[in-house]
Amino acid sequence: MGRDLQLRTANPEDLEWIHELRHRVYAEELGQHAPHPAGRLRDGLDGDNVYLVAARGAARIGFVSLTPPWVGRYALDKYLTRDELELLTEDEPFEVRILTVEPRWRHTAAAPLLMYAALRWIAARGGRRVVAMGRTELLDMYRAVGLSPVGRTVHSGALTFEVLTGGVAELTKLATDRHRTTLERLAAEVDWQLDVAFAPRPDGCEHGGASFGAIGADFRTLHRRHRIVAADVLDAWFPPAPGVRAALAEDPAWAARTSPPSGAEGLLAEIATARALPADTLAVGAGSSDLIFRAFGRWLTPESRVLLTDPCYGEYAHVTERVIGCRVDRLPLRREDGWRIDPDRLSAAADSGRYDLVVVVNPNNPTGRHAPAAELRSVIAAAPARTRWWIDEAYLGYVGPTESLAGLAATDPRVVVCTSLSKMYALSGLRAAYLVAEPATAAELRRWTPPWPVSLPAQLAAVAALRDPAYYTDRWLRTQALRGQLAADLARLDEALTVEEAVANFLNVTLPPGGPSAAHVVDECRRHDVYLRDLSPLSPRYEGRTVRIAVRDTAENTRIVAAFQAALDGLRPGPVPLVRRPAGVPVAGAAW
Structure with missing residues (x-):
C-alpha cells in the first residue's frame, strides 16, 4: 500500500x-x-x-x-x-x-x-x-x-x-x-x-492542555502565550490575589533556592485556620492529582471495586482502571436529568456493599453540576461501613463553603474530601492541594508523603491566597457573570446548539446530530489559536458532540465566540450515513 x-x-x-x-x-x-x-x-x-x-x-x-x-x-x-x-x-x-x-x-x-x-x-x-x-x-x-x-x-x-x-x-x-x-x-x-x-x-489518560503544546512545551517560545486562548484547561482567567503576587515577587531568587518547610507546616496551619478544621485532619500535596495517586495507591488493589459517575473527571478512571487495575463500575448520569446525581440511584448502587471506594466530584467535572451536600450526607450515612467515599471539591468555591463535606470528613473515617487550590485560587502553575480526613487516615497519608511535598513558592502563594478571601469571592462572582454572557453569546450562534451553563468556571456546548463532531469543531477553532476541550473521550454519553469551554475574560471570550462561529461556518456537515432502505431491498444480518 x-x-x-x-x-x-x-x-x-x-x-x-x-x-x-x-x-x-x-x-x-x-x-x-x-x-x-x-x-x-x-x-x-x-x-x-x-x-x-x-x-x-x-x-x-x-x-x-x-x-x-x-x-x-x-x-x-x-x-x-x-x-x-x-x-x-x-x-x-x-x-x-x-x-x-x-x-x-x-x-x-x-x-x-x-x-x-x-x-x-x-x-x-x-x-x-x-x-x-x-x-x-x-x-x-x-x-x-x-x-x-x-x-x-x-x-x-x-x-x-x-x-x-x-x-x-x-x-x-x-x-x-x-x-x-x-x-x-x-x-x-x-x-x-x-x-x-x-x-x-x-x-492512556485523556487530559486537556493541548494549548501548552501550541505555546511550546520546551519553553523557548513563551511569547506565543499572548495569542493563545487556553480554554481547554480550567485554569482561572484572573490573576492570583495581590498578596500572592507580592509574596512571589519579594525575593524570587531566595524562594527558588531555598528548601521549604519539610512538612508544609505553615500551609497546614493556614488551611486549618481558613477552613476551621483541626490541623491533624489535613494532608497536602502538589495538586489534587498528587493526592489521588498517593491515596488510591495506598487503599486500592486490583481486587478492589470502585464506583465512578459517568461522566467524571478522567483522572479517576485512569488511576483506578489503568494504573491500579481495579474493577470499576459506573453510575450513569443522564442528559435528560440535567446530568444531576440522583441520590436514590447513588444510594441503591452504594448500598450493594460491593464497593471499596465511591468517587463523587462535586461540582462535577465535566458536567458542572452540583449535588446538594444534604443529599450526599444522607446517602453516605446509609452506606455500608466498608465503603470509603472520596469527595472531590475542586470547584466548590463557585457554590459556597456551606456545601462542603470537609466537616464530615474530619470525623467520619469513611469520608475523605480533596480540594485543589489550583483552579479556585489561580495557582494551577504552582500545584497545591489538600485533603481532609479523620485524624488516623490523615496521619497515615502524611507518613507516606515525601518531605517537601509542596514547593516553597507554592506554599508562599497558597498561604497568601487563603488570607485574602474577599478578593477571590469577588473573582468567583465575576466568573459567574462572564459565564452567563459567554453562554448567551454562544447560544445565539445557532439555535441547534445546546449550551449547558451549570455552576463552575466552564460551560458545555453540544452540537446537533448529523453535523460536525466535537473533535472537528475543536480542530477548526485551533486554526484561530482558540483551544477548547472535546469531551468525547470521557464518556459515550457525549456521543462525540460536546465541547467544554473554560470561562476566560471578556476579550478572550469574544475570541472564543468568533472562533466557534468560524468553525461552524467552515465545516460542512460531516459524512452522514443516513441512507434509508428502499422498499423491497433485502436487509443484511450482523456478520463481522
Whole structure:
C-alpha cells in the first residue's frame, strides 16, 4: 500500500459500494443471505451506523461498520434478548460489525487497519467495550486480537457466529504492542482522515492542555502565550490575589533556592485556620492529582471495586482502571436529568456493599453540576461501613463553603474530601492541594508523603491566597457573570446548539446530530489559536458532540465566540450515513 492509502468515514458515494460489496460477500460468497436481483444488501441500521472505509486512490478496499450505544439498538437484538446478552445493557458497548475487505486485498494490512481504526474511533467517543459477531471458523483469529467469546452462538443463513467482546483499552494495547512496527509504517503511509489521532496517548489518560503544546512545551517560545486562548484547561482567567503576587515577587531568587518547610507546616496551619478544621485532619500535596495517586495507591488493589459517575473527571478512571487495575463500575448520569446525581440511584448502587471506594466530584467535572451536600450526607450515612467515599471539591468555591463535606470528613473515617487550590485560587502553575480526613487516615497519608511535598513558592502563594478571601469571592462572582454572557453569546450562534451553563468556571456546548463532531469543531477553532476541550473521550454519553469551554475574560471570550462561529461556518456537515432502505431491498444480518 502506498501513500495514497486513505482511511475515512464513509461518504454517500461509499454507501452504494458498501451495499454492493456486502451482497457479493454475504449473499453470493458466504450464503448468509439470499441473493437479490438488485445486487445490493442493505442493513436495518443503515440510518444509524457509522462506516469507516479504507481506499487506495479511487479504489475502495474495505469497510467496517460501527453501531454506537446511543442508537439504542444493536444488530444483535435480532438474535438474542437483552436478558440473554446482558452486556448490551450493562456495559453499553459499541457494536463492531461486518468488517469486510475486497478479495484482492484480503492478504494485506487492510483488515487490521480497519479494526484499529474502529478502536480509535470508539475510544474517541468514550467507548470502553466492544461487542461483535465472529464466524466460528475464524474464532482463533478473533482470540488472537484479544476478543473473547461470551458463550452465545448465533445462526444466520449458512453461517454460525460466536458473540465476542473485549475492552477497548485492552484491545488497543494488544494491537499497539504486537503490531507496533506495522502501525508505525501505516502511520507514515495512511491519509488518516478520522477525527481522532492515529496513536493513543502513551499514558492512556485523556487530559486537556493541548494549548501548552501550541505555546511550546520546551519553553523557548513563551511569547506565543499572548495569542493563545487556553480554554481547554480550567485554569482561572484572573490573576492570583495581590498578596500572592507580592509574596512571589519579594525575593524570587531566595524562594527558588531555598528548601521549604519539610512538612508544609505553615500551609497546614493556614488551611486549618481558613477552613476551621483541626490541623491533624489535613494532608497536602502538589495538586489534587498528587493526592489521588498517593491515596488510591495506598487503599486500592486490583481486587478492589470502585464506583465512578459517568461522566467524571478522567483522572479517576485512569488511576483506578489503568494504573491500579481495579474493577470499576459506573453510575450513569443522564442528559435528560440535567446530568444531576440522583441520590436514590447513588444510594441503591452504594448500598450493594460491593464497593471499596465511591468517587463523587462535586461540582462535577465535566458536567458542572452540583449535588446538594444534604443529599450526599444522607446517602453516605446509609452506606455500608466498608465503603470509603472520596469527595472531590475542586470547584466548590463557585457554590459556597456551606456545601462542603470537609466537616464530615474530619470525623467520619469513611469520608475523605480533596480540594485543589489550583483552579479556585489561580495557582494551577504552582500545584497545591489538600485533603481532609479523620485524624488516623490523615496521619497515615502524611507518613507516606515525601518531605517537601509542596514547593516553597507554592506554599508562599497558597498561604497568601487563603488570607485574602474577599478578593477571590469577588473573582468567583465575576466568573459567574462572564459565564452567563459567554453562554448567551454562544447560544445565539445557532439555535441547534445546546449550551449547558451549570455552576463552575466552564460551560458545555453540544452540537446537533448529523453535523460536525466535537473533535472537528475543536480542530477548526485551533486554526484561530482558540483551544477548547472535546469531551468525547470521557464518556459515550457525549456521543462525540460536546465541547467544554473554560470561562476566560471578556476579550478572550469574544475570541472564543468568533472562533466557534468560524468553525461552524467552515465545516460542512460531516459524512452522514443516513441512507434509508428502499422498499423491497433485502436487509443484511450482523456478520463481522
